[in-house]
Amino acid sequence: MIRDPTHAAHDGRPPRRGLPNLGLGVGLRNQHFPHLMRHDPEVDWFEIISENFIDNFGYARRVLERVAALRPVVMHGVSLSIGSTDPRRVQDFLERPLVLENPSSYLEFKDSTVEEWEFLSELARETGCGLLLDVNNVYVSAYNHGFDAERYVRGLPHEAVVQIHLAGPTDCGRYLVDTHDQPVPAPVWELYRLAQELTGGVSTLLEWDANIPDFPELVAELRKAETALGGENPGAPVRKSRAAAAATVSNPVGFQLAAGDE
Amino acid sequence: MSERRLGLLQHWMKAVVTGRGGLEEKLEAAALRHGLRAEEVVAEGRGLSARERLGVYTGGYVLRLLECMRADFPALRGFVGDTVFDAFAGAYVITRPPGSPSLYELGADFPSFLEETRPGGEGLEGGLRALLDLPPELARLERARAEVLRARGVEGAPAASSPPSPFEVFGQGLTVQATPCLRLLELKFPLVEFLKSSEGGERPEPPAPRRTLAALGRADYRVHVEEVEPWQFALLKACERPAPLYTALRAAALEVAEEPPRLLAQAALWLPVAFEFGFLRRAA
Numbered sequence A: 001m002i003r004d005p006t007h008a009a010h011d012g013r014p015p016r017r018g019l020p021n022l023g024l025g026v027g028l029r030n031q032h033f034p035h036l037m038r039h040d041p042e043v044d045w046f047e048i049i050s051e052n053f054i055d056n057f058g059y060a061r062r063v064l065e066r067v068a069a070l071r072p073v074v075m076h077g078v079s080l081s082i083g084s085t086d087p088r089r090v091q092d093f094l095e096r097p098l099v100l101e102n103p104s105s106y107l108e109f110k111d112s113t114v115e116e117w118e119f120l121s122e123l124a125r126e127t128g129c130g131l132l133l134d135v136n137n138v139y140v141s142a143y144n145h146g147f148d149a150e151r152y153v154r155g156l157p158h159e160a161v162v163q164i165h166l167a168g169p170t171d172c173g174r175y176l177v178d179t180h181d182q183p184v185p186a187p188v189w190e191l192y193r194l195a196q197e198l199t200g201g202v203s204t205l206l207e208w209d210a211n212i213p214d215f216p217e218l219v220a221e222l223r224k225a226e227t228a229l230g231g232e233n234p235g236a237p238v239r240k241s242r243a244a245a246a247a248t249v250s251n252p253v254g255f256q257l258a259a260g261d262e
Numbered sequence B: 001m002s003e004r005r006l007g008l009l010q011h012w013m014k015a016v017v018t019g020r021g022g023l024e025e026k027l028e029a030a031a032l033r034h035g036l037r038a039e040e041v042v043a044e045g046r047g048l049s050a051r052e053r054l055g056v057y058t059g060g061y062v063l064r065l066l067e068c069m070r071a072d073f074p075a076l077r078g079f080v081g082d083t084v085f086d087a088f089a090g091a092y093v094i095t096r097p098p099g100s101p102s103l104y105e106l107g108a109d110f111p112s113f114l115e116e117t118r119p120g121g122e123g124l125e126g127g128l129r130a131l132l133d134l135p136p137e138l139a140r141l142e143r144a145r146a147e148v149l150r151a152r153g154v155e156g157a158p159a160a161s162s163p164p165s166p167f168e169v170f171g172q173g174l175t176v177q178a179t180p181c182l183r184l185l186e187l188k189f190p191l192v193e194f195l196k197s198s199e200g201g202e203r204p205e206p207p208a209p210r211r212t213l214a215a216l217g218r219a220d221y222r223v224h225v226e227e228v229e230p231w232q233f234a235l236l237k238a239c240e241r242p243a244p245l246y247t248a249l250r251a252a253a254l255e256v257a258e259e260p261p262r263l264l265a266q267a268a269l270w271l272p273v274a275f276e277f278g279f280l281r282r283a284a
């Protein structure tokens, strides 16, 4: 969802599901507040976790006001439980398309009758919702369930994809965990290049939610997307976990409460 | 898959992820409730059993929320140590699963949970037994601090938050009001200094019990946590709603059995401080 849909597209292409290509963005994180209050944001756009701002009237709100005056802000709800309702009800209420993301998963149900990409394709076609294609999640799930990640990406309706997520997972031995705590590895960049080729170019977000680096380092990691699109793979192999697998958290959220005052 | 089957699987999964105890206990409870075993539900393969796969979810669920609790209660964690903190915070998130979409609500009931699960301290001598009261009190103070950080403040209202001059204080025309971020606490220990030195990275000695009054507020996005005197506490309380300063002072004087003129003299000195700490503002 875009705060201000009139923001110009990054590439001048027609909008998809009414949403423009915003270019390269990162999540707005408390740890970077001091930096962002003093420097130009550098990146093309920011993502915020909606729930962190709905009832926060402290410094975070002040930073958001500054950032939103300078760059487009995309709101991402992660615990509002709207992903499990009929998207049409939310879309009718908000009068804008909902954009739904593919998750990282660690199990499949025996009852399952369709593949995940088939389900998402059907969902997008039937409801008109947009898709947020997290290529890191595709890679993690493909590894954990033994499906073909490239086939998954190729199988989606590309006209419905409005945003791509990048992140670095952790190799816990026999499975991968979606830890968002390190650089994007080579196989994920490979899927990214493929997805951008198929979509023709959509908004890209780098997710980094634990062991968050300083802002300049984060921006440098994001800029590797340009290298990847140029045909050169900027990534390293997936990082192997040094911690016990039991201490590895998928999809960390603790960053949301980290102090970010001046 | 039928709607009914889908609903059953969702409830089973929720029971497994949010249930009490280790994985075996969770699975047993979910099987009793929904009549499903892990191996019937979860596809195995790639060398990973149904239990291992479920373990990523059950472990991640608690750890994820634990990390939030650690972020909201750093001084308490430093005081009781990681193992004890994780045991209590882990029990808390399982006993009182989060019901709000906002993570800010997660720690709201933690102080009362600690109060209710406080060990009895049988066999401990008096001083040590009194120490068992400290964790819930410290949790109350840290929770209040977290609330102040996110509450509505007075940053957008510079005129209302400009400190009054002594002339205004004595001039009878001033109407004051607590800021929306003011929090008042009556504590069993002097924990304000304790909290400040914990935040400074020290590991302070636990203080001896002493009834303490604390006020928390925010100005210019800085949180202020201060120990206040009984008359100051009573005055802040009397300002919950907009009140002429003299009315609030009379109420405070009555509360602490002081002469109003004496309080007025003290208030002339302290009111600017209360404004600078974001405790009070001029009434709208």
Ligand SMILES: [Fe+2]
Pocket: A101, A134, A137, A165, A207
């Ligand atoms: Fe993502």
